[in-house]
Amino acid sequence: MTAFYLRWGVVLVIAMIIVGMTVRDYEQHLASVSPAQILDDPPHGDVRVQGLVKAGTLQGNLEEGFATFALGGDQATLSVEYKGLPPENLRELKLLIVVGQWDPASQVFRARELALLTHYGFVVSAYLVGLLPLLLVLFFMGRKVSLLFEEIKQSKLYQSE
Amino acid sequence: MGFFKIMQWVVWKDLLTEWRSRETMSSMFFFALIVILVFSFSFSMDQQAAQELIAGIIWVAFAFTGMIGLGKSFAVELQDDCLNYLQGCPGSKGALYLGKVTANFAFMFAVEVILFPMFIVLFNLNVIEEFHILLLIFLMATMGLSAVGTLFSALTVQIRAREVMLPILLLPLVVPVMIAAVEATKGALSGDSFALYRQWLELLAIFDAVFMVVSFWMFEFIMDE
Amino acid sequence: MNKTMINRVIRKIQRYKGWFGGAAALCMMAGLYVGLLASPPDYYQGEVARIMYVHVPLAHTSLLAYTVLFGGSIWYLWKRDPLVDNMCHAAAGLTALFTLLALLTGMIWGKPTWNAWWTWDARLTSFIVLLLITIGYLMLRTFIDDPEREARYAAVLAIVGFVDLPIVHFSVEWWRTLHQPQSISMRGVSISSGLLIPLMLMSVGMSLLFSYMLMVRTQMLYLVNLLDAKKGRLLSQFHLSKAES
Amino acid sequence: MIAISGQEISKSYGHYQVLHEVSIQINQGECFALFGPNGAGKTTLLKIFATLSRPTAGQIKILGRDAVKEKDMVRASMMFLAHGSYLYDELNAIENLQFAMGLRHLTPSLRSIASTLDRVGIGAFSGMKVRNFSAGMKKRLNLAKAMLAQPHVLLLDEPFTALDDSGIALMQEYIVERVTNGGAVLMSTHDRDKAAPLAHHAGVLSQGILKTVSSKAG
Structure with missing residues (x-):
């Protein structure tokens, strides 16, 4: 039985490592900030900003991949200039993530990518729902088999025959 | 030839038994009648809504009615161990299967033909032209x-909780029959051209052919230890 | 020695099953790493598409499990080996488990992508029919006392169900195209090579995991039966000796 | 010639063994009586000989034919009368016999059916639904089936229960007739007094093991 628990311990540790790495990776690369944070503390390099496309502000030519709009957060609003592939999801009153750089000189956010709001809750729950039951079932089945082998070894049921 | 003789004997026995007791047909008939009445109380329907829903109602009623007939089909053989005698007889069990299928088909079809006029009356249907289809x-x-x-x-007759298990096992498997029957009936009742719902009849034909063969073959394993 | 009483195949499984478990763990961990960390998000669906790496392998594996059950059932009817029946029983339980999980993850994927938990799509419908068949199969087995008859009837049910599934699939497909041709399109994700690697890793890993679980479960069912029977026999002998004295 | 031969028949339900290597051999023109307490496996053994149940191990031959491989031939030459009397309530005595014979590919004439019914003492009730028959009458009707089918091998499970004295005499008479005509009879019973005078061999089955096979000169 010790070997059995040991094996499962190893599996558990490796699983924990993957979970930890995933969480860190998502925090580093996929976390988004609000427009207010950009204005308060202008960042350098690529950032992801999440906000709502304000009604009546969307202008430009979507087929050619150019648009300007105002991205509203809780407190502040950011003017965004988008240049890139023709966006599929750009509409007014839509929650979006814009990826690009903040230009402090012109006070415009130059976006080159638009991303949908990611439903991390769905991803996480799908992985948990999909994998945890398998592991639990396997753990209890494996434990039962080990116990049964022990029981057969200890019992004298078979030696009479 | 012995094969068809045995089939004939089984059909003869089932029909004669039914003719004398009228047990299966009458219980199927009254059950279906109650289902129809409950449905017509549950939906207060105008002509148009009836056209939409009636095909579904008809086949739900027929399927559940069929369950009653099918459940009784082999339960009768269980009395007095008749099933053991059937098992111990020489010859292919397929003949027994075909005999039983014929008898069950006859009961269900007879009940359907008797009940259908009631649908026509209670739900004001127009079927004069499409009757043969x-x-x-x-x-x-x-x-x-x-x-x-x-x-x-046959599969459920010798197990515990057989009344429950028959519909639980059977209904998921006959999903294609139900879909095809409902769609085709809907098409026929609404007076569509035959070409529009012909594919459903083809599906029914495929299902019938496949499951006659598979069931015929599998029946041996149910009856023979 | 007591070991000789245990079936040779069961002892073989005990010796070799670890390789399958280890390989499954390796494949799945690599798949998780590539799928969650080292692959780009899907162009259309974004990060949500990563659900695919767990959902699609689950769906594949449940079909694999039912195919194993089907093959095992034919094998049983042919050879009447009780161990094959244990394998079928194990495969049926796993089919139910994998199908249920595939349905659940599919629903979780469906909500953000099509904005609906459920649609009466051909694939979903045949999966729910598959779930109902396997649950019916497991229920049927609990309602029969004679183990030989239990095995035989269960095998028949598995075979009939296997033949039925494609017909269910086609009938629902026709039915769907008749009723809801547009609204929710079930367009699959376009598979690029970046997605393919983690998908393959997870699919292979899940299949290996299934074979490992099948081995463990077969062992479990066999050993439980064995112990029950021996205990029952001792018990009945005890009662008989009491009754005679 | 050997009519019934079972070699080392074992039967297990799962891992639970009901029969342990039972071997029986019955020649044509012989009757074998199987005694034993309840739950010893008598009915299981008879069902195996009747091809209603497969043995887990062992070989059965009926008139030289393998009972598993040549099931049809074996079944055609054999009849098993068990606890139940295999009758349909809604059919009358004649129809029940016709149906039972029909399934065995036999079509006895109405006259032979009538005379057989007379012989088993229920000729007066031949048009009556079996629903109204008593247990003894059903048993007699069942005996009539065996008389019509004239099987080479007859398997009887508790043949004397539910019968009155004249019924028992009838059954004994028929067994003797079958045996003298070269048939073979295997019966299980706990009624030693009624079976012993008929049997050429007798065995006691206990906890699935056949013990103390005794034989006497016929």
Whole structure:
């Protein structure tokens, strides 16, 4: 039985490592900030900003991949200039993530990518729902088999025959 | 030739028994009648809503009615261990299967033909022109139900909780029959051209053919230890 | 020695099953790493598409499990080996488990992508029919006392169900195209090579995991039966000796 | 010639063994009586000989044919009368016989059916639904089936229960007739007094093991 628990311990540790790495990776690369944070503390390099496309502000030519709009957060609003592939999801009153750089000189956010709001809750729950039951079932089945082998070894049921 | 003789004997026995007791047909008939009444109370329907829903109602009523007939089909053999005698007889068990399918088909189809005028009256349907096509749909769908149903009747008869297990096992398997029968009936009742719902009759034909063969083959394993 | 009483195949499984478990763990961990960390998000669906790496392998594996059950059932009817029946029983339980999980993850994927938990699509419908068949199969087995008859009837049910599934699939497909041709399109994700690697890793890993679980479960069912029977026999002998004295 | 031969028949339900290597051999023109307490496996053994149940191990031959491989031939030459009397309530005595014979590919004439019914003492009730028959009458009707089918091998499970004295005499008479005509009879019973005078061999089955096979000169 010790070997059995040991094996499962190893599996558990490796699983924990993957979970930890995933969480860190998502925090580093996929976390988004609000427009207010950009204005308060202008960042350098690529950032992801999440906000709502304000009604009546969307202008430009979507087929050619150019648009300007105002991205509203809780407190502040950011003017965004988008240049890139023709966006599929750009509409007014839509929650979006814009990826690009903040230009402090012109006070415009130059976006080159638009991303949908990611439903991390769905991803996480799908992985948990999909994998945890398998592991639990396997753990209890494996434990039962080990116990049964022990029981057969200890019992004298078979030696009479 | 012995094969068809045995089939004939089984059909003769089932029909004669039924003629004398009228047990299966009458319980099927009254159950279906109650289902129809409950449905007509549950939906207060105008002509148009009736056109939409009636096909579904008809086949739900027929399927549940069929369950009663199928459940009784082999339960009768259980009295007095008749099933053991059937098992111990020489010859292919397929003949027994075909005999039972024929009898079950006859009961279900007879009940459907008696009940259908009630649907016409209670839900104000117009079927004069499409009657022969409706009859064909009823024939083929009932064939499919009784082909699988007879197998499952034999499968569930010797187990505990058989009244529950028959519908639990059978209904998921006859999903294609139900879909095809409902769609084809709907098409026929609304006066569509035959070409529009012909594919459903083809589906029924495929289902009937496949499951007659598979059930015929599997029946041996149910009856023979 | 007591070991000789245990079936040779069961002892073989005990010796070799670890390789399958280890390989499954390796494949799946690599798949998780590539799928969650080292692959780009899907162009259309974004990060949500990563659900695919767990959902699609689950769906594949449940079909694999039912195919194993089907093959095992034919094998049983042919050879009447009780161990094959244990394998079928194990495969049926796993089919139910994998199908249920595939349905659940599919629903979780469906909500953000099509904005609906459920649609009466051909694939979903045949999966729910598959779930109902396997649950019916497991229920049927609990309602029969004679183990030989239990095995035989269960095999028949598995075979009939296997033949039925494609017909269910086609009938629902026709039915769907008749009723809801547009609204929710079930367009699959376009598979680029970046997605393919983690998908393959997870699919292979899940299949290996299934074979490992099948081995463990077969062992479990066999050993439980064995112990029950021996205990029952001792018990009945005890009662008989009491009754005679 | 050997009519019934079972070699080392074992039967297990799962891992639970009901029969342990039972071997029986019955020649044509012989009757074998199987005694034993309840739950010893008598009915299981008879069902195996009747091809209603497969043995887990062992070989059965009926008139030289393998009972598993040549099931049809074996079944055609054999009849098993068990606890139940295999009758349909809604059919009358004649129809029940017709149906039972029909399934065995036999079509006895109405006259032979009538005379057989007379012989088993229920000729007066031949048009009556079996629903109204008593247990003894059903048993007699069942005996009539065996008389019509004239099987080479007859398997009887508790043949004397539910019968009155004249019924028992009838059954004994028929067994003797079958045996003298070269048939073979295997019966299980706990009624030693009624079976012993008929049997050429007798065995006691206990906890699935056949013990103390005794034989006497016929």
